[in-house]
Amino acid sequence: GPSVSRRDQENSMMRHARLMLVLFKPWVTVADLKTEHQTWKEALDEFIQNECPQRFQRIIDNMQLLHECRDSRDD
Template sequence: MRSVESKEPRRGRPFSEREMFQAGHPQVSSHINIKCMKPVVPVLLGPPVPRRDREDTRERYCRSILTLLFPWHSIQDLCDVDQTWQQAFAIRHASITYESCKIID
């Protein structure tokens, strides 16, 4: 995303950082992303995060956690074409903060 600069100093509420979508994004001409001033907890839409202790849901669990905890623009930023989501998760697991690990474990 590209940053959008503020035109001039303003009175009142502090200016929120704004970013434009990358070229090629379907909403590049109609939407911007505004950085939240207060911390927020991201929430996945759809069914709940799958269980990590079941083999039949492990791939979806790894994909969900990587999606929530790591920045990405495309799927390849999280998982290479020739690797499974479990492999991608194993590689990045060491870089998950202690606080986040307590929540997901």
């Protein structure tokens, strides 16, 4: 399937935030993931700061680390 988007690239930042919320934050409707006035990035930042278990934070960080390792390998 498609790869997980990166959080460090402007063109995929919102997609990354949306995917991390869908994967790690309990939800039933979109309103559970973000407010109408929040961007996906703002909602993810708030979730990580206030609700996200440390275990999930490490998983999210490791997903990004895989991208960075691949970049280093390809340089």
